[in-house]
Amino acid sequence: MSSKWVYQFNEGDKSMKNLLGGKGANLAEMTSIGLPVPPGFTITTEVCNHYSASSSYPAGVDEQVAAALAALEADTGKMFGDAADPLLISVRSGARASMPGMMDTILNLGLNDSTVQGVIATTGNPRFAYDCYRRFVSMYGDVVLGCKPEHEDERDPFEEILETAKKAKGIELDTDLDEGDLKDLVVKFKAAVKQRTGNDFPDDPRQQLWGAITAVFGSWSNDRAVAYRRLYNIPDTWGTAVNVQTMVYGNTGEESGTGVGFTRDPATGADVFYGEFLVNAQGEDVVAGVRTPRPVSELAEVFPPAYKQLLEVRQTLERELRDMQDFEFTVEKGRLFMLQTRNGKRTGLAAIRIAVDMVDEGLITSDEALMRVDPEALNQLLRPIFSPESRRAALAERRVVAKGLAAGPGAATGRVVFNAPDAETWADRGENVLLVRIETSPEDIRGMDAAQGILTARGGMTSHAALVARQMGKVCVAGCEELDIDYVSRTMTVDGQVVKEGDWVSIDGFTGEVILGQLETRPAEVLQVLLEKSLAPADSSAYSYYAHMMEWADERRKLLVRANADQPDQAANAIAFGAQGIGLCRTEHMFFGGDRITAVREMIINASDARTLLERVETLERKVADSPDDTQAVNELAKARHEVAASKSVSDYQNALAKLAPMQRDDFVGIFRAMGARPVTIRTLDPPLHEFLPHDAAGQAQVAREMGVDPAVIAAKVEELHEFNPMLGHRGCRLGVAFPEISRMQARAILEAACVVKREGIDVHPEIMIPLVGIKKELENQERQVRESAAMVFAEQGLTIDYIVGTMIEIPRAALTADEIAGVAEFFSFGTNDLTQMTFGISRDDAGKFLPLYLREEIWPADPFQTLDQAGVGQLVEIGVAKGRATRPDLKVGICGEHGGDPESVKFCHRVGMDYVSCSPFRIPVARLAAAQAAIEERSELKLEK
Numbered sequence: 006m007s008s009k010w011v012y013q014f015n016e017g018d019k020s021m022k023n024l025l026g027g028k029g030a031n032l033a034e035m036t037s038i039g040l041p042v043p044p045g046f047t048i049t050t051e052v053c054n055h056y057s058a059s060s061s062y063p064a065g066v067d068e069q070v071a072a073a074l075a076a077l078e079a080d081t082g083k084m085f086g087d088a089a090d091p092l093l094i095s096v097r098s099g100a101r102a103s104m105p106g107m108m109d110t111i112l113n114l115g116l117n118d119s120t121v122q123g124v125i126a127t128t129g130n131p132r133f134a135y136d137c138y139r140r141f142v143s144m145y146g147d148v149v150l151g152c153k154p155e156h157e158d159e160r161d162p163f164e165e166i167l168e169t170a171k172k173a174k175g176i177e178l179d180t181d182l183d184e185g186d187l188k189d190l191v192v193k194f195k196a197a198v199k200q201r202t203g204n205d206f207p208d209d210p211r212q213q214l215w216g217a218i219t220a221v222f223g224s225w226s227n228d229r230a231v232a233y234r235r236l237y238n239i240p241d242t243w244g245t246a247v248n249v250q251t252m253v254y255g256n257t258g259e260e261s262g263t264g265v266g267f268t269r270d271p272a273t274g275a276d277v278f279y280g281e282f283l284v285n286a287q288g289e290d291v292v293a294g295v296r297t298p299r300p301v302s303e304l305a306e307v308f309p310p311a312y313k314q315l316l317e318v319r320q321t322l323e324r325e326l327r328d329m330q331d332f333e334f335t336v337e338k339g340r341l342f343m344l345q346t347r348n349g350k351r352t353g354l355a356a357i358r359i360a361v362d363m364v365d366e367g368l369i370t371s372d373e374a375l376m377r378v379d380p381e382a383l384n385q386l387l388r389p390i391f392s393p394e395s396r397r398a399a400l401a402e403r404r405v406v407a408k409g410l411a412a413g414p415g416a417a418t419g420r421v422v423f424n425a426p427d428a429e430t431w432a433d434r435g436e437n438v439l440l441v442r443i444e445t446s447p448e449d450i451r452g453m454d455a456a457q458g459i460l461t462a463r464g465g466m467t468s469h470a471a472l473v474a475r476q477m478g479k480v481c482v483a484g485c486e487e488l489d490i491d492y493v494s495r496t497m498t499v500d501g502q503v504v505k506e507g508d509w510v511s512i513d514g515f516t517g518e519v520i521l522g523q524l525e526t527r528p529a530e531v532l533q534v535l536l537e538k539s540l541a542p543a544d545s546s547a548y549s550y551y552a553h554m555m556e557w558a559d560e561r562r563k564l565l566v567r568a569n570a571d572q573p574d575q576a577a578n579a580i581a582f583g584a585q586g587i588g589l590c591r592t593e594h595m596f597f598g599g600d601r602i603t604a605v606r607e608m609i610i611n612a613s614d615a616r617t618l619l620e621r622v623e624t625l626e627r628k629v630a631d632s633p634d635d636t637q638a639v640n641e642l643a644k645a646r647h648e649v650a651a652s653k654s655v656s657d658y659q660n661a662l663a664k665l666a667p668m669q670r671d672d673f674v675g676i677f678r679a680m681g682a683r684p685v686t687i688r689t690l691d692p693p694l695h696e697f698l699p700h701d702a703a704g705q706a707q708v709a710r711e712m713g714v715d716p717a718v719i720a721a722k723v724e725e726l727h728e729f730n731p732m733l734g735h736r737g738c739r740l741g742v743a744f745p746e747i748s749r750m751q752a753r754a755i756l757e758a759a760c761v762v763k764r765e766g767i768d769v770h771p772e773i774m775i776p777l778v779g780i781k782k783e784l785e786n787q788e789r790q791v792r793e794s795a796a797m798v799f800a801e802q803g804l805t806i807d808y809i810v811g812t813m814i815e816i817p818r819a820a821l822t823a824d825e826i827a828g829v830a831e832f833f834s835f836g837t838n839d840l841t842q843m844t845f846g847i848s849r850d851d852a853g854k855f856l857p858l859y860l861r862e863e864i865w866p867a868d869p870f871q872t873l874d875q876a877g878v879g880q881l882v883e884i885g886v887a888k889g890r891a892t893r894p895d896l897k898v899g900i901c902g903e904h905g906g907d908p909e910s911v912k913f914c915h916r917v918g919m920d921y922v923s924c925s926p927f928r929i930p931v932a933r934l935a936a937a938q939a940a941i942e943e944r945s946e947l948k949l950e951k
């Protein structure tokens with residue numbers, strides 16, 4: 006026996022999370038700092054990995070568990086399985102990353118018909134003894150023996166029996182059950198087990214123990230744990246530990262209780278002791294929402310000494326663990342025990358506030374504060390609220406029908422569904438849904454994720470629904486007891502009104518209100534300050550915390566952050582969010598506005614005929630220039646010129662371009678004005694031309710009418726432009742090469758706009774970007790069009806503009822030949838959407854057919870269109886950067902794909918030495934923080950905690 010598989014709580018500490026799991030390591034830590042923790046031991050995550058791989062235990066585990074159990078017996082003076090005074094234990098899972106409610110726990114293990122007599126004898130409290138016993142049988146039946154609901158509308162079989170017993174007795178609370186009722190429940194629960202499994206409930210405590218241990222290790226691979234890990238990117242290889250701990254009892258009667266505490270308010274981050282408890286209850290009760298718990302402040306009256314001690318514990322925990330803690334405690338006959346502590350889940354708002362406050366309090370450094378906030382959490386600050394008008398209307402119409410606990414901030418409106426699978430299906434078909442449950446459980450997790458908001462009838466601020474909602478950043482109202490929910494008829498009755506599945510309901514996660522109907526939402530406070538400017542910065546504390554955090558982030562980060570913005574209003578938003586430039590302005594988005602599309606279509610319809618004629622002139626011009634004496638060529642040229650002059654296609658083509666030019670120019674003027682001296686990257690036309698024409702007969706008929714041509718002309722053009730794989734077809738710079746007039750028109754519009762704005766005293770910096778370049782010659786071709794147009798504009802305007810020409814790197818060949826391309830390009834912008842598409846050989850538009858399967862099967866670790874595939878696509882990026890800079894050391898490099906707003910991808914961009922990332926305006930705060938974290942990670946040991 007060479008390895009140590011089992012650690013007693015006094016053998017470990019908080020640094021051993023990988024081995025002991027989060028719960029085990031922190032139980033050890035609390036033990037070592039002298040907090041009152043019931044003794045126990047931890048079986049390591051390595052045992053779980055061994056078990057997951059081979060369904061067997063490594064040699065030596067048996068003996069080590071037996072030894073640790075013996076030590077517990079010595080410690081407590083009770084014997085496991087002893088009929089006179091039995092040691093009872095809990096068997097608790099505890100993974101490395103906290104996975105709330107994902108793994109299963111069994112309490113009161115060691116009970117059977119004979120040991121229960123020992124508990125009665127030593128406590129003189131038969132009601133308590135049978136309360137423990139019935140809890141044990143149902144938990145064990147559920148977790149170890151698999152007696153669970155069989156379909157979505159069914160309740161837990163033990164719950165069912167319990168409900169029936171309470172109904173028969175005419176009582177509502179578990180605590181109103183007496184000794185006889187509880188004893189009877191044990192018998193009925195065991196009978197249910199026998200009926201479902203065909204086996205007797207195990208009586209032997211050691212068999213119970215190993216059954217429980219194996220169930221916990223097995224639960225690492227259950228559906229909901231796997232789903233949770235998928236959702237939060239937790240590797241399957243981490244495994245869970247098993248904690249075996251001496252029981253303490255919050256359910257001995259009125260002199261005991263159990264609760265959950267937070268060292269600060271997890272919803273707002275305020276520095277107050279926060280939490281809930283129940284008298285005469287055991288652990289799970291508070292979280293499961295069996296009864297709605299009381300705020301922890303009331304403990305001051307109920308158990309004054311324990312309360313006083315808890316206030317000290319609160320300080321000690323924050324001092325030792327240096328973060329907001331979420332802890333479990335039990336008061337047994339007035340005496341306090343600590344059962345768990347971990348870094349508390351919090352809303353985005355709370356995360357920021359706590360981090361900033363803790364820096365002020367001298368508890369952590371500002372680097373640490375930056376590493377405490379998941380960049381994605383910033384999105385929560387941008388979450389909508391209900392518009393005051395629609396709220397007032399709802400009030401006047403008496404549609405505010407109930408009030409629950411404000412468990413997850415934000416405003417949500419959606420159609421009611423009563424179970425998680427429905428939430429998923431409805432959301433998949435594009436519905437906004439509100440998931441309404443009596444209480445949620447870990448099985449509901451995917452449905453919760455799919456819903457706009459979550460509404461429960463039972464449970465407190467620390468119920469499963471509230472906890473998970475806060476972590477997901479979902480709007481949640483919990484414990485709304487006025488709701489009478491009926492899963493079978495799929496209705497809920499509230500305030501005398503019946504709400505059916507599919508009806509619209511709104512919930513306010515700031516106030517806890519439940520409102521019938523669909524309410525209009527409004528932007529969050531931060532947005533009111535930044536975008537609407539309807540709120541003064543000083544009047545919003547949310548904003549001031551946000552601003553503080555962003556200021557620190559900006560001091561640290563090396564990456565610049567730009568925005569993808571196509572319009573002046575988007576550009577203005579981008580600046581409000583802190584954009585330092587535009588990294589991608591897509592000119593084609595402008596093509597759809599107003600009556601432009603008509604001009605665009607005229608251009609497209611005539612482009613190829615016109616081009617054929619124009620190209621003939623160009624070829625002959627070259628010929629004549631080479632040999633001016635070639636009279637035949639001279640004559641042909643004159644004829645060709647005549648044809649061009651007479652051609653309606655050519656004039657329509659040129660007229661269309663002439664119509665578009667000023668419109669494009671005005672668009673760019675607006676953008677340049679909004680962006681001031683910040684650089685603005687404008688991309689020339691990118692999508693295949695068929696995208697601008699309607700594909701259905703009715704649409705084509707209408708376009709034909711508008712353009713005064715035969716519908717057949719349009720249909721023929723659509724047919725001509727048809728491609729089998731347009732993503733790999735005639736698009737990007739291939740259009741500019743085929744139709745140089747388009748590139749020239751765009752270059753002109755950009756530079757003329759720049760001149761207009763420069764005259765206004767703004768120091769503009771346009772960057773003209775050529776898309777989809779795969780070979781240097783393509784870029785040379787387009788660069789020539791741009792430079793020639795620029796020279797003409799500058800001559801006309803008597804003004805020059807400081808502009809550069811660069812390219813997207815979005816074709817693998819471009820990345821591989823970046824050294825050649827950088828001979829022409831003054832900047833690179835990695836278009837990682839296309840680059841991912843072409844590197845993987847999958848079309849973004851078709852990936853949906855198999856992407857979910859690939860994620861489920863873990864063939865892909867993540868959606869490569871969301872998170873940059875560093876191993877593959879990332880290599881091309883690295884090669885592109887290195888080769889590009891080898892040719893041109895001062896080459897500007899950025900990214901403009903979706904990945905520019907994804908934290909992991911932003912960090913990658915930092916590591917490969919890009920100058921900037923560009924993302925959608927609303928992702929800018931996320932990118933700023935991620936960029937700061939990348940800089941901090943580079944020079945310190947600090948890591949973002951998940």
Ligand code: ADP
Pocket residue numbers: 043094095096097098105106107108109110112250251252253254255287288289333334335344345
């Ligand atoms: P989870 O990870 O789902 O929170 P836990 O292992 O923390 O599961 O246990 C579930 C509940 O049981 C918690 O409320 C916890 O405080 C309680 N509990 C666990 N072990 C004990 C124990 N030894 N004595 C009393 N209560 C316990």
Ligand code: MG
Pocket residue numbers: 333345
């Ligand atoms: Mg717990």
Ligand code: MG
Pocket residue numbers: 776777815836838839
């Ligand atoms: Mg592209």
